[in-house]
Amino acid sequence: MKSNLITRSGHDKLVAELQHLWREERPEITKKVNWAASLGDRSENADYQYNKQILRKIDRRVRYLGKRLEELRIIEFSPEQEGKVYFGAWVEIENDDGEVKTLRIVGVDEIYDHHPQHISIDSPMARALLGKQVDDEVEVVTPSGKKSWYVNAIRYEKLENSSN
Template sequence: MKTKLVTREGFNALKAEHDYLWHERRPEVTKIVSWAASLGDRSENADYTYNKRLLRQIDRRVRYLRKRLNDLTIVDYAPEQEGRVFFGAWVEIENEAGDTKQFRIVGPDEIYERKDYISIDAPMARALLKKAVDDEVVVSTPEGEKQWFVNTITYPKPSDSDAQ
């Protein structure tokens, strides 16, 4: 079961994707499908076949986004979070070998195409919750337990454009 949390930026990005697909992309593809269908025999019409499949993919994603956007809970920054790791935090961690990693803890819908985001459902994120700077974090991995230390914790501050 996916966690139903999302940052304000993540929610706005999902909403923008929905609006683009519904208001711009789908009408474009629908026009192409109508044009290709008007040419006659659809069984050997590559434009019709390809764009019909694309239309189904768009419709599937729009249905998913509509349902998901209604289920999500937006978690905004709160000053009380400062100094500890909570949802939406940028965290830098370091192991004993000196390897560092930096990432943001976000909802599972926000991690795609981002190498610097991890899901709140990930073992690393779960282990980091409520930790402070210089705290030790032990994370269970398939290779065994790994030890990390929290170097920094920062939160993106809300801007006027996000408070919509």
């Protein structure tokens, strides 16, 4: 089962997507479907069939988002998190080869936008990092074997300063 945690910014993006689909895309496609339907024979009407397919896709996403947003739990930054890796943290890690990565631990619903630095709370890397502090060593089991990483820095987006 996937986790139901989400950051405030991730939640805001999903709400914005739902509103955009419902208020802008859906009415536009509905107009096209109605126009194409008015032309007559729907079985051979490519405009009608294509737009009807898009409408079904939009409706599926709207239903999914509506249900999912009810299930999600927004995790806000709390001062007790400072200095340790928890959900929502930006973490800079480095391996013995000098490779440096900056990752943010987010909910599975925030991975959809394929942000290259976002990793799911359910991923092996995130699981290994949780609770760690700067200078801690983290061992992560990957398909190519165990990898060691060191925590260089931890930071959080706080409400008064939501810039990256």
